[in-house]
Amino acid sequence: MPAKEISKPISEATGPTGESSPLKEISVSTVETTKRIDEPPRRSKVSIKGINAWFGSKQALKNISLEIEENAATAFMGPSGCGKTTLIRCLNRMHEMTPGAKAKGQVILDGIDIYDKSIDPVIIKRRIGMVFQKPNPFPTMSIFDNVAAGLKLNGVKDKKLIKEIVEESLEGAGLWEEVKNELDKPGMGLSGGQQQRLCIARALAMQPEVLLMDEPTSALDPIASSKIEELVHQLKKHLTIIIVTHNMQQAARVADHAAFMYLGEMIEFGKTLQIFQYPKQELTEKFVSGKFG
């Protein structure tokens, strides 16, 4: 994972002290990584083609197209109100559930357009998991039931299977060791970071192919946030992850690809390394160097 090794120095290099030693490390490693920047993308899992979205009469997304690589993490970043959350909510047809909101365009998941008329938006959400900005475990359910809810309410009846998946999902979300003896306690009793990992486990239990994360750490403290970031590195081995963040250091740390958005438009999209080190657009350069946003 080249991005992971290099991301640390980058985030430090974006600070004002440009001549610190990490930067030298980068300049050495870039020699090897320049090739990788131009490497052709691997299989694309989701391709977004000309998505437009509105809230009432206000256009929130303007003709956005990009390819999301399979089993990698892609970050959408940009200042508040740039449409990154709207974009991620268009990817599982959650956007149109807001009253007055609509979306047009194509989002192709493994060759199927999820905006096709014949597609049931409910079914699509079973293949694409989502984690929200604020942890939102089901208030009346135990830890176990929170994770099992998606399976049970979608008709999975095999109790043994559910039990296995719950354990596997909690392990996948890095929460198993902390909660294995209190699975019947209410999910709301956990700390904020644990609740968020519970929500990740709940999404993982549905065996999704894509996991959408909408600013998953913005309500968490730094330690809880770093645990979630660690998790993203683990999960992207066999899951396509799309993460929205307004924190560019986070984008640099976790993402293989990054998209920079501004006022509903996609300004630049590419490998994280390229976006941070060789941004093609002036606006992107200003954003990643902390001059605005």
Next chain:
Amino acid sequence: MSENTGKKERFHRREVQRAMVKNARKAKIIDKIVSIFAIACVILAVIPLTSILIEVIKNGIAAFNWDFFTGRPSAIGRAGGGIGPAIQGTLIVVGLATMIGAPIGILTGIYLSEFAGNGPFPNGVRFFNEVMTGLPSVVMGIVGYILIVLTLGSFSVWAGAFSLSLIMIPIVSRVTEETIKIIPNSIREAGHALGIPKWKITLFITFKSAISGVLTGVVLSIARIAGETAPLIMTILGTSLFFTGFNSPVDALPLRIWRLSSQPYESAQTQAWGAALFLIMLVLVLSVALRLLAQRRGFAVKAEI
């Protein structure tokens, strides 16, 4: 220049602080007055409540004995006898009314909060709900009388339960709608994101999260209908016999209290007090029991969501 602004700032700070000190003194006094006033109002409201309760207990407890709870009313003017048929009748009529009214009210509330939106039809339903809540209960009695008593040709348990359920439905639907609306949208979204069909989200996640509030509404409305007298006169009529069938008249506590208290004999008066005390206890026990049940099952919604 900078020194001048500094001076000006210092002056402003002094002025603001002086104003705030002055204001704080005033605020403290107003604070006291308002809290004293509030406490006085609470006491004023509690005095009649407790005095009623004390009076009922003082006068009613004397009537309590085994025969009083199980026996039939004795002939007018004779001591002894009991309110057995009234207790039985109240339990049957109120129970039946709850079985009719609570599901309809709850489903109406769920419809209004989760499915209806703000169109003219749901707004019409909301408006009529409000009107029905304010309607005098005797009107419900008349409705029950005309629709059921006249149709079936006799006063009956059905008619009473029907009239009482008409009182119950708007209360329950209102409380259900309000409680479910409080459940934050993020909870519903979490359900949608798992690809759960909407009716299952509504029933097993949203409604389940709101159930303690809904139960409170049901208990409130049960308490309300258990004490209704006017609609029962026109529907179940009242009798001194135990329950004989759903198509015949039956007794109820409020009716019995009314009958007993309108008799000039002291034994009857005491029994009226006793029946009133029992009715209060019945409602109290019911609401405490339902609330405990709600807590035991962990249905209570936590404040932090």
